[in-house]
Amino acid sequence: MSQVAETSGAPAAPAPDASYDGLRLRNLTKSFGAFTAVDDLDLDVPRGSFFALLGPSGCGKTTTLRMVAGLETPTSGSITLAGQDITYAKPYKRPVNTVFQSYALFPHLDIHENVAFGLKRRKAKEVDAQVKEMLDLVELGVQARKRPTQLSGGQQQRVALARALINKPEVLLLDEPLGALDLKLRRSMQIELKRIQVDVGLTFIHVTHDQEEAMTMADTVAVMNQGVIEQMGSPADLYENPRSTFVANFLGQSNLIEGRITNRAADLVTVDMQGIGVSIPADRAHADGDMGWVGIRPEKVLIGEPGATLDAPGNTIPGGVISDVSFVGVSTQYLVRMPWGQEIQVFAQNTGRTRLFAQGESVELSWRPEYAFLLDHAQDATAGAQKDDA
Amino acid sequence: MRWIRNNLVLLLGIAVLIYTFIPIAIVILMSFNDPNSRLIYSFDGFTLYNWQNPCEPDGMCGALWTSIKVGFLATLFSTILGTLAAFALVRHDFQGRSSSNLLIFMPMAAPEIVMGSSLLALFVAAGFAGQLGFWTILIAHIMFCLSFVVVTVRARLAGLDDNLEQAAMDLYATPSQTFWRVTFPLVFPGILGAALLSFSLSFDDFIITNLNAGNTTTFPMFVWGAAQRGVPMQVNVVGTLMFMIAILIVVGGEVTSRRRNAKLA
Numbered sequence: 167m168s169q170v171a172e173t174s175g176a177p178a179a180p181a182p183d184a185s186y187d188g189l190r191l192r193n194l195t196k197s198f199g200a201f202t203a204v205d206d207l208d209l210d211v212p213r214g215s216f217f218a219l220l221g222p223s224g225c226g227k228t229t230t231l232r233m234v235a236g237l238e239t240p241t242s243g244s245i246t247l248a249g250q251d252i253t254y255a256k257p258y259k260r261p262v263n264t265v266f267q268s269y270a271l272f273p274h275l276d277i278h279e280n281v282a283f284g285l286k287r288r289k290a291k292e293v294d295a296q297v298k299e300m301l302d303l304v305e306l307g308v309q310a311r312k313r314p315t316q317l318s319g320g321q322q323q324r325v326a327l328a329r330a331l332i333n334k335p336e337v338l339l340l341d342e343p344l345g346a347l348d349l350k351l352r353r354s355m356q357i358e359l360k361r362i363q364v365d366v367g368l369t370f371i372h373v374t375h376d377q378e379e380a381m382t383m384a385d386t387v388a389v390m391n392q393g394v395i396e397q398m399g400s401p402a403d404l405y406e407n408p409r410s411t412f413v414a415n416f417l418g419q420s421n422l423i424e425g426r427i428t429n430r431a432a433d434l435v436t437v438d439m440q441g442i443g444v445s446i447p448a449d450r451a452h453a454d455g456d457m458g459w460v461g462i463r464p465e466k467v468l469i470g471e472p473g474a475t476l477d478a479p480g481n482t483i484p485g486g487v488i489s490d491v492s493f494v495g496v497s498t499q500y501l502v503r504m505p506w507g508q509e510i511q512v513f514a515q516n517t518g519r520t521r522l523f524a525q526g527e528s529v530e531l532s533w534r535p536e537y538a539f540l541l542d543h544a545q546d547a548t549a550g551a552q553k554d555d556a
Numbered sequence: 557m558r559w560i561r562n563n564l565v566l567l568l569g570i571a572v573l574i575y576t577f578i579p580i581a582i583v584i585l586m587s588f589n590d591p592n593s594r595l596i597y598s599f600d601g602f603t604l605y606n607w608q609n610p611c612e613p614d615g616m617c618g619a620l621w622t623s624i625k626v627g628f629l630a631t632l633f634s635t636i637l638g639t640l641a642a643f644a645l646v647r648h649d650f651q652g653r654s655s656s657n658l659l660i661f662m663p664m665a666a667p668e669i670v671m672g673s674s675l676l677a678l679f680v681a682a683g684f685a686g687q688l689g690f691w692t693i694l695i696a697h698i699m700f701c702l703s704f705v706v707v708t709v710r711a712r713l714a715g716l717d718d719n720l721e722q723a724a725m726d727l728y729a730t731p732s733q734t735f736w737r738v739t740f741p742l743v744f745p746g747i748l749g750a751a752l753l754s755f756s757l758s759f760d761d762f763i764i765t766n767l768n769a770g771n772t773t774t775f776p777m778f779v780w781g782a783a784q785r786g787v788p789m790q791v792n793v794v795g796t797l798m799f800m801i802a803i804l805i806v807v808g809g810e811v812t813s814r815r816r817n818a819k820l821a
Binding site: 235236237256257258259262263264266268270271272273274283284287288329330333 | 717724726730733737
């Protein structure tokens, strides 16, 4: 799996370590006894990017972050930042600051003193003026003399951010920084964080298990699972062209249908999917053997009455029966039972062009071949699926 | 009837407070007593004489001074040693940590009379039989204060969020800056509490002290001895003073924290 990260992570000829100006992790491994939390990880984070490390809890993303911060010592491998090897540097000697999940604000200091902490340790000049400016940036200027416990969760979160940002680190690490906030506050903080990142132009590495949060904020997302990076790329790239069943299921939802590969042409792979021939562009086919999982996102599946013309030059898959309908307003979610017994999810936008179907009705499905993807059959088709989303 | 039912909790609370404060009130009252006889303990008339001549009873102020010296030194040593021990027990994983954690409770759990007599046996066996006095009292007091310090500081330290120290280091604080700027200020209330507790434990200990004191007399020992012959009224002066100092510390702490909160609000 690590070769996936290598091929997608580093360009064909990566810059040598000494001249790379971003953060580079090479063969990074961290074991706790017999358990390997991070397994031979290679990662390049370009300078100035908003990078998200996305994965379920226990996938090793926080351990990776803590190694970059210096709070955890790698078992092997190296970390270089702007050409400097910082693998074993003490945390207080790294140009890296962290926004902790629990904020970790100093309860015995007021907001002003909290934010000034890093500057004072480095004997910076004009500390008060800088702190004032930073508190204004996060809109907490009037709260400067309060103690952390007197602020709300969202305000504490902004203090934690200000306390790290004021040091102008090479890399700002954010460990699930919005995890403790309620949904509405989280949405507005996401926008705020993104705005601040663009304003200050620092490298942000954001660790999260919330795929929506990672996709809205980051320009590059690395999906991590069991200590390795499954896939890395822009949010749209990951979503549209997942390379593994884990990514397909963890980022949004996917229908994965078993099929036999019948022909591999230069630009098109043909698959016999339960007796129906479907084609998939070669650059979206990531299966090695004879068998594969044909993947299609629920919103890419078109639904219609038997014999109706669907807007798709692809094949029509007949014989579906609607087994469940949930109307959510902007869209309708159908579960369609196919002749081979599998239930396919379909999200239909309520544009008014098509009527709503009722449970028990016979329908046909279709999709454009360029939206489908093909995954390796050796992978677990349910890997990464979130039960509470279903 | 209805009024009593509605205010029962309040009434009970007041009753309990009265019950606790009557002895203290008697002590304060008696410090102004002008007794007719040393043997009958009753209020015979108001006077300021006891307050103007506090050191009149033979040996009382000497005993008081001994108690203060022992209390101060025992507090100093047990607080330093106990704080260091608490850090070791919470922060470092070493062989025998869990048994140390258990053993530290022993002096608190063992009856004082057992602790006192075994210490005496130890001192005698070690050949200090002729030198019992100030130093053996001090050693005994440090010993029993130590457990209370360790337990108090350890509780405070265990409740401390690890992330705070990591955050300090992440914000360029060296290990010693992290300790003095973050760890110590946050643990300090626990250390202060432990020190106050140590002083009051040391100041009024009688059983262990009496067994290991030799010819030295502490204030509790003086009071006990005097009680056989009739307690001089000046004892009440000392008692009142101690009570007032304790009240001042508590009220002072409360006022500072209220003032700080008021300034912030």
